[in-house]
Amino acid sequence: MTEKKLLDTLDSFAHRGVAADLWLRDDDATEPTSALDQLLALSDRYAVPMTLAVIPEPTGDALARRLDSAEKIDVAVHGWAHRNHAGPNEKKRELGLHRPKDTVLAELQSGFEKLQNLYPGRFVPMLVPPWNRIDPEIVDALPSLGYQALSVYGPEKAAPIHLLNTHVDIIDWRGTRGGKDHDLLFAETAERIVVAEQEARTTGILTHHLDHDEAAWAFFDRLFTLTANHPGCRWRSAGSLVEKAGSTA
Numbered sequence: 001m002t003e004k005k006l007l008d009t010l011d012s013f014a015h016r017g018v019a020a021d022l023w024l025r026d027d028d029a030t031e032p033t034s035a036l037d038q039l040l041a042l043s044d045r046y047a048v049p050m051t052l053a054v055i056p057e058p059t060g061d062a063l064a065r066r067l068d069s070a071e072k073i074d075v076a077v078h079g080w081a082h083r084n085h086a087g088p089n090e091k092k093r094e095l096g097l098h099r100p101k102d103t104v105l106a107e108l109q110s111g112f113e114k115l116q117n118l119y120p121g122r123f124v125p126m127l128v129p130p131w132n133r134i135d136p137e138i139v140d141a142l143p144s145l146g147y148q149a150l151s152v153y154g155p156e157k158a159a160p161i162h163l164l165n166t167h168v169d170i171i172d173w174r175g176t177r178g179g180k181d182h183d184l185l186f187a188e189t190a191e192r193i194v195v196a197e198q199e200a201r202t203t204g205i206l207t208h209h210l211d212h213d214e215a216a217w218a219f220f221d222r223l224f225t226l227t228a229n230h231p232g233c234r235w236r237s238a239g240s241l242v243e244k245a246g247s248t249a
């Protein structure tokens, strides 16, 4: 039913001659899998660009070869090893100050260099912190490592680097750990699109191909059927959005 809410929102954008910018970030890729094949097939079928947040330490040539034929995929840096260094009573965190700051920064530099070398044509100089958590002191140092953007989850706050956040998480992590209710997701997407226009931001959809159940996969089909050719929105690559931010900074 709220599919209509998203459609109405996009129709009103189209009437005014504006297009909402949408982008999709999919986390945790390290190697080719059947779930990754399913994701890439959706990108091909609907001609929707997607950004894979790849975990640098465990990944290698196998994933790079698999992506050779993918037309609309770019790659960002997902931490270093996706390893938790927080204490047992804390929220999981790889990029906190539980270790010396220089140790963390050295890992983030290694991750940047490894993925830039594996993906010379697809690399986006953007950091995606594991669990979407990062200490502000680490954020301050990102530009000195070559990063031009940071992507976490939730509304953008003031930061010393361009933020390209995600806002709609299709998985219900605290409940079923499966795909969220579709009507809820359409409503969240419609609401974010309106806020994003007011703030001159984008709307980021967050996915995790390795954790998708049938409901999550089915949501893609409904979302892309509705949006892929709608004049009230356009799917953007993270690369083009980061480039645009760099050129206007």
Ligand SMILES: [Zn+2]
Binding pocket: 027, 028, 078, 082, 130, 131
């Ligand atoms: Zn992750």
